Amino acid sequence: MVTHFIRRVNYYETDKMQCTHHSNYVRFMEEARVDYLDKIGYGFKRMESEGLASPVIGIDLQFKKTTTFDDLIDISVRIKSFSGVRVEFEYVMKHGKDIVCLASSMHCFLDKSGKPVSLKRTSPELYELLISESKE
Amino acid sequence: MVTHFIRRVNYYETDKMQCTHHSNYVRFMEEARVDYLDKIGYGFKRMESEGLASPVIGIDLQFKKTTTFDDLIDISVRIKSFSGVRVEFEYVMKHGKDIVCLASSMHCFLDKSGKPVSLKRTSPELYELLISESKE
Amino acid sequence: MVTHFIRRVNYYETDKMQCTHHSNYVRFMEEARVDYLDKIGYGFKRMESEGLASPVIGIDLQFKKTTTFDDLIDISVRIKSFSGVRVEFEYVMKHGKDIVCLASSMHCFLDKSGKPVSLKRTSPELYELLISESKE
Amino acid sequence: MVTHFIRRVNYYETDKMQCTHHSNYVRFMEEARVDYLDKIGYGFKRMESEGLASPVIGIDLQFKKTTTFDDLIDISVRIKSFSGVRVEFEYVMKHGKDIVCLASSMHCFLDKSGKPVSLKRTSPELYELLISESKE
Numbered sequence: 001m002v003t004h005f006i007r008r009v010n011y012y013e014t015d016k017m018q019c020t021h022h023s024n025y026v027r028f029m030e031e032a033r034v035d036y037l038d039k040i041g042y043g044f045k046r047m048e049s050e051g052l053a054s055p056v057i058g059i060d061l062q063f064k065k066t067t068t069f070d071d072l073i074d075i076s077v078r079i080k081s082f083s084g085v086r087v088e089f090e091y092v093m094k095h096g097k098d099i100v101c102l103a104s105s106m107h108c109f110l111d112k113s114g115k116p117v118s119l120k121r122t123s124p125e126l127y128e129l130l131i132s133e134s135k136e
Numbered sequence: 137m138v139t140h141f142i143r144r145v146n147y148y149e150t151d152k153m154q155c156t157h158h159s160n161y162v163r164f165m166e167e168a169r170v171d172y173l174d175k176i177g178y179g180f181k182r183m184e185s186e187g188l189a190s191p192v193i194g195i196d197l198q199f200k201k202t203t204t205f206d207d208l209i210d211i212s213v214r215i216k217s218f219s220g221v222r223v224e225f226e227y228v229m230k231h232g233k234d235i236v237c238l239a240s241s242m243h244c245f246l247d248k249s250g251k252p253v254s255l256k257r258t259s260p261e262l263y264e265l266l267i268s269e270s271k272e
Numbered sequence: 273m274v275t276h277f278i279r280r281v282n283y284y285e286t287d288k289m290q291c292t293h294h295s296n297y298v299r300f301m302e303e304a305r306v307d308y309l310d311k312i313g314y315g316f317k318r319m320e321s322e323g324l325a326s327p328v329i330g331i332d333l334q335f336k337k338t339t340t341f342d343d344l345i346d347i348s349v350r351i352k353s354f355s356g357v358r359v360e361f362e363y364v365m366k367h368g369k370d371i372v373c374l375a376s377s378m379h380c381f382l383d384k385s386g387k388p389v390s391l392k393r394t395s396p397e398l399y400e401l402l403i404s405e406s407k408e
Numbered sequence: 409m410v411t412h413f414i415r416r417v418n419y420y421e422t423d424k425m426q427c428t429h430h431s432n433y434v435r436f437m438e439e440a441r442v443d444y445l446d447k448i449g450y451g452f453k454r455m456e457s458e459g460l461a462s463p464v465i466g467i468d469l470q471f472k473k474t475t476t477f478d479d480l481i482d483i484s485v486r487i488k489s490f491s492g493v494r495v496e497f498e499y500v501m502k503h504g505k506d507i508v509c510l511a512s513s514m515h516c517f518l519d520k521s522g523k524p525v526s527l528k529r530t531s532p533e534l535y536e537l538l539i540s541e542s543k544e
Contacts, residue, residue: 016150286424
């Protein structure tokens, strides 16, 4: 599935160059990823209730054009790859027809004690879901 | 005691009006308060280790002049009042000779279960310290 | 007019006490105020295009209950008073039936050179609008 | 030159997983880069006064370990490469002996109208400085 998350840029997210400060796109990615996981039926809250955390272990962002206050950014999200241990999300952010940012984030899965888990064994439903989503 | 905490304004804290966004002063207050409590010997970490939290229950800020990227703000902090249940901090923020912001924050004290505590009974050392500081 | 702005709390807006960090409510206020001004037909962009700025000169927030990740906050906004020179907004933030924060913000009006303006003379339409809204 | 910038993690930079939220490291990178440029004698303010902007066009961060409130992060910065058109900074962030984050940022150079500039022609001193730093 590719989901779309629309995000308006807030005034406090701009900087003195009149543009959206680049650090905020990392936050937009999180908002869009939360929305994606909700939409595929395995949101943060469900993961938390099952004692599962999915911390960010890497991010990469390429900025193509600037945006500013009040701009609507359309963030499309999909799962690029899933190894069984790590999942990579891919983000395409557009303002109108223009691509403004291309990004990816890599995540692992930890249990409550902070140890890596084998999703296949501990959360087979999530495992199958991520396998399935990564093939689309 | 009146403590001084010097804080340089970061680029990402400015907005498209070229000024430090007003929401950041609330964060400067927290940084200066953390520094104050460290200096009087009862920092956040000690409170946490004793199962004590001191959440913010009210803030008030008056903005007098703008600041911008790279400005050094001198934040003086003192305890304005302590009722035994609530403590109020007062902040004077200066850039050079100019007062840029006058502020206060009110806090209560909670135990691990989120219930209000009587500091006099549970943390007599902190109680005496706050009484003493509030009289200066 | 009283407007309602619904805001979901983001993961990055929580802190290690598991709650929405109090500084973020100042940002929610700005988002809700931007929405209010858009709805009464005099948004930030129109003001900017007319060379008008409306900086925050004071804020006051009282925190009643905590919120956390994924909570929906209903922020109602109205104009509490307008003196012709200063306008005060009032905010009531609710999570479900619970009031979580009561707040106000005071603003003045400046021209491009940063000098206070007489709205009655320079922007009579906005002047009348604010007079009218403040009487509701 | 390799510079070191020490940054204490603020309370408001933690999240409900008890850790520094990953988006903040992007801000730490900016703070450390501003410090680096100041130390080599070509800070943001000088660039701005010469009509030069150096926007971020890409960032990459790999998170190795978590940090939390009050941790001191030692951020070492150096220039990894300079093509004459683009400069890449490299960041190694440590908490004690542990590497917590490895990162890089890519930047271009624009004039006041937002057009790419040839540093060699318009800012030969900065050009030579970056060439020299990138060889260390």
